[in-house]
Amino acid sequence: MKNSRGISMISLIITIIVTVMLASMALSTGTRYLKDSKKKEQENFIEVLSSAVSKRHQDTNINSLAHPYLGYYIKNSLIFESVFAPKVDEELTYEDSVWYIVDNAAATNLGVKEVGDYIESVNASVEDEVKVALVDYKSGAVYLINVHSHELTGLDITEGDFVTGHEHRYLETEATCTTAVKCADCGFILKESLGHLYETEVAATPYDDISHYTKQCIREGCGMTGGFSLHDFEITFSIQDGKWYHTIKCPTCNYEKANEECTVQYYMPETTEQKEKHHMKYCAECSHSEAENHTEAYRRISETFHELYCSVKECNYTISRDPHEDSNNDKLCDMCGSEIIDYSYPQMLKVELVNAGATSNNEKYYAKYGDTITMQILADKKIQNLKVTIGGKEVPAASMTTVDQKAWTITYYLDSKNKINNGALKFTIDCESTAGVPMPSTFISTTDGNNIIFDGTNPIIQYINKVLRVNE
Numbered sequence: 001m002k003n004s005r006g007i008s009m010i011s012l013i014i015t016i017i018v019t020v021m022l023a024s025m026a027l028s029t030g031t032r033y034l035k036d037s038k039k040k041e042q043e044n045f046i047e048v049l050s051s052a053v054s055k056r057h058q059d060t061n062i063n064s065l066a067h068p069y070l071g072y073y074i075k076n077s078l079i080f081e082s083v084f085a086p087k088v089d090e091e092l093t094y095e096d097s098v099w100y101i102v103d104n105a106a107a108t109n110l111g112v113k114e115v116g117d118y119i120e121s122v123n124a125s126v127e128d129e130v131k132v133a134l135v136d137y138k139s140g141a142v143y144l145i146n147v148h149s150h151e152l153t154g155l156d157i158t159e160g161d162f163v164t165g166h167e168h169r170y171l172e173t174e175a176t177c178t179t180a181v182k183c184a185d186c187g188f189i190l191k192e193s194l195g196h197l198y199e200t201e202v203a204a205t206p207y208d209d210i211s212h213y214t215k216q217c218i219r220e221g222c223g224m225t226g227g228f229s230l231h232d233f234e235i236t237f238s239i240q241d242g243k244w245y246h247t248i249k250c251p252t253c254n255y256e257k258a259n260e261e262c263t264v265q266y267y268m269p270e271t272t273e274q275k276e277k278h279h280m281k282y283c284a285e286c287s288h289s290e291a292e293n294h295t296e297a298y299r300r301i302s303e304t305f306h307e308l309y310c311s312v313k314e315c316n317y318t319i320s321r322d323p324h325e326d327s328n329n330d331k332l333c334d335m336c337g338s339e340i341i342d343y344s345y346p347q348m349l350k351v352e353l354v355n356a357g358a359t360s361n362n363e364k365y366y367a368k369y370g371d372t373i374t375m376q377i378l379a380d381k382k383i384q385n386l387k388v389t390i391g392g393k394e395v396p397a398a399s400m401t402t403v404d405q406k407a408w409t410i411t412y413y414l415d416s417k418n419k420i421n422n423g424a425l426k427f428t429i430d431c432e433s434t435a436g437v438p439m440p441s442t443f444i445s446t447t448d449g450n451n452i453i454f455d456g457t458n459p460i461i462q463y464i465n466k467v468l469r470v471n472e
Contacts (some may be wrong), residue, residue: 022434023043041117042118042144042368045115045117045118046110046133046142046144048112049102049110049115049133049135049142049333050135050140050141050142051109051140052107052110052111052112053102053110053135053136053137053140053142054069054109054137054140055139056069056137057069057098057137057138057400058274058412059298060137060188060316061188063191069097069098069100069102070102070106070109070110071101071102071103071106071135072099072100072102072103072106072122072152073097073099073100073155073156074094074099074100074101074155075154075155077094079155080092080094080099081094083151084099084101084134084145084147084151086135087143087145087146087147088134088143089415090143094161095136095138095261096187097183097187097188097189098136098137098138098139099133099134099135099136099137100123100134100137101131101132101133101134101135101147101152101155102119102133102134102135102472103119103120103121103130103133104119104120104121105121106117107119107133113130118131118144119131119132119133119144120132122147122149122152123149124152125149125150126149126151126385127149127369128148128152129146129147129148130144130146130147130148130149131144131145132145132146132147133145155398156406157166163263167257169183169184169185170182170183170184170190171184174179174191175191175193175194176194176219176221176222176359176404177193177194177195177196177217177219177222177224178193178196178224179193180192180193193461195221196217196219196220196222196224196226197217197218198215198216198217198218198227199218199225200215200216200218201214201215201227202214202215202216203253204252204253204464205225205253206231206250206253206254206255207225207228209231209255209257210230210231211228211229211230212228212229212231212250212252212253213225213226213227213228213229214227214229215227216323220353220360226271230398231250231252231253232250232251232252232254233248233249233257233307234248234249234250234251234252235247235248235285235286235287236249237262237283237286237288238259238288243261243262244261244262244263244264244281244283244288245261245305246257246259246260246262246283246285246286247259247260248260248285248286248290258320260285262283262285262286262288263283263284263285264281264282264283264285264314265281265282265283265314266279266280266281266282266312266314266315267279267280267282268280268315268317269291274291275317276294276319276320277293277294278291278293278294279291279292279294279310279312279315279317280292292312292317293296293311293359294310294312294317294319295311295312296309296310296311296319297309297311298335298336299336300333300336300337300338301321303341304323304324305321305322305323305324306321306322306324306333306335306336306338307319307320307321307322308320308321308322308335322335323340324336324340326340341434341435342381342433342435343433343435343437344381344430344433344436344437345432345433345438345439345440346379346380346381346383346431346433346437346439347379347380347439348377348378348379348380348429348443349378349379349447350376350377350378350447350448351375351376351377351378351429351443351445351446351447352375352376352446352447352448352450353373353374353375353376353425353427353446353450353452354373354374354452355367355371355372355373355374355452356371356372356373356411357371357372364450365450365451365452365453366453366454367414367425367452367453367454367455368414368454368455368456369414369415369416369420370414370416371413371414372411372412372413372414373390373411373412373413373414373425373452374409374410374411375388375390375409375410375411375412375427376407376408376409376410377407377409377429378406378407378408379406379407379408380406381406381432381433381434382404382405382406382433383405383406383408383431383432383433384405384431384432384433384434385430385431385432385435386400386408386429386430386431387428387430387431388410388412388427388428388429388430389413389427389428390410390412390425390426390427391418391420391421391425391426391427392418392419392420392421392426393412393413393418395412399411399412405434414454416456420456421454422442422455422456422457423453423454424451424452424453424454425451425452425453425454426444427444428442428443428444429442429443429444430442432442446455
């Protein structure tokens with residue numbers, strides 16, 4: 001009995017579960033059906049509204065006063081692209097006079113029934129979001145979007161909830177190749193531009209310096225050219241007054257550029273042997289090229305070398321490098337003309353000292369405080385940075401004079417303020433060549449073997465013998 005009750009309980013539970021599952025499935029199926037049905041109804045509404053919009057466009061084309069576009073007119077591309085176009089998943093392109101916002105009232109006036117289920121009326125005093133239609137009267141495109149009333153601020157709409165129509169004012173009566181018949185006030189296009197009509201070929205005719213044309217529009221009053229293609233230039237090379245020229249001509253249309261001077265470029269040939277003899281001249285425009293012998297010249301590159309090179313500026317190729325040559329011993333290179341620098345150190349050919357105030361030959365080689373010494377120096381080459389000391393004191397530069405930097409005259413006053421040792425007057429000479437090569441050692445002796453003997457001791461009277469004569 002207990003087993004029977006247990007089985008009955010299990011059956012009941014299973015029955016309940018199955019019932020719940022079936023109910024859930026039925027609810028899901030019903031919900032999906034309702035969604036599909038609502039989506040289908042919305043698509044039907046969009047199709048009906050699109051048909052009404054397209055018909056109104058046709059009627060407006062006939063009489064815009066009697067059949068105006070209805071809704072909020074989107075009057076410029078800035079408002080369209082910043083406010084309304086972003087609300088649509090597709091990429092939209094603005095065109096004057098055809099884009100409108102159609103709400104419940106406007107759709108009803110267009111003859112669409114039961115629009116309240118799909119779009120609503122805009123109330124300027126209510127900021128709640130409402131669903132409206134963004135429509136293109138020209139193409140019949142319809143997009144359902146959500147807007148706030150402030151987003152429609154500034155759009156043209158009458159108290160009757162639709163834009164008042166006007167009579168189109170056309171400046172042209174017939175469309176041309178490039179001009180449409182278009183309302184000067186609202187931009188409505190009655191007839192699109194025709195486009196050019198190219199039916200027959202014409203002889204290739206120059207258009208500008210880069211192209212020619214082979215077609216011409218046959219519509220009356222147009223004459224627009226077409227069938228453009230680039231000139232297929234042929235280039236003829238010539239030499240005039242020693243200069244390169246080329247003539248550029250298109251054989252298809254006979255267009256000819258002026259006789260132009262070539263833009264000459266230079267490059268070196270491949271082999272070393274060729275490079276040493278010539279360079280290549282080349283015109284990038286006409287592709288003409290030929291070899292031209294180097295214009296040889298010499299230039300100094302260092303203190304010991306010069307190079308043979310091509311003096312044509314655009315070439316400047318170094319042909320060889322060689323040591324300086326001086327066949328006539330004028331210290332100038334025979335080839336490049338640069339000065340040949342002597343890197344040997346200077347030598348003293350003459351060093352002589354005398355007392356400038358001496359009145360006899362014997363006195364020339366003796367000196368005391370207050371005397372002036374004159375030193376004569378002769379070097380084997382030009383010298384610089386000459387430094388001389390006499391009696392242990394350096395001679396000022398102002399006291400050393402020269403004309404050719406070889407022969408020098410030095411004068412020095414023996415001042416008692418300076419302590420000088422008695423005996424042979426000591427001196428030193430240091431210098432360097434103009435190439436900056438110094439003497440290997442300080443020069444300290446005369447070349448004639450004569451030295452000045454200095455005596456700085458004051459004389460002392462040691463004995464006076466006084467004789468008195470007495471008159472008798």
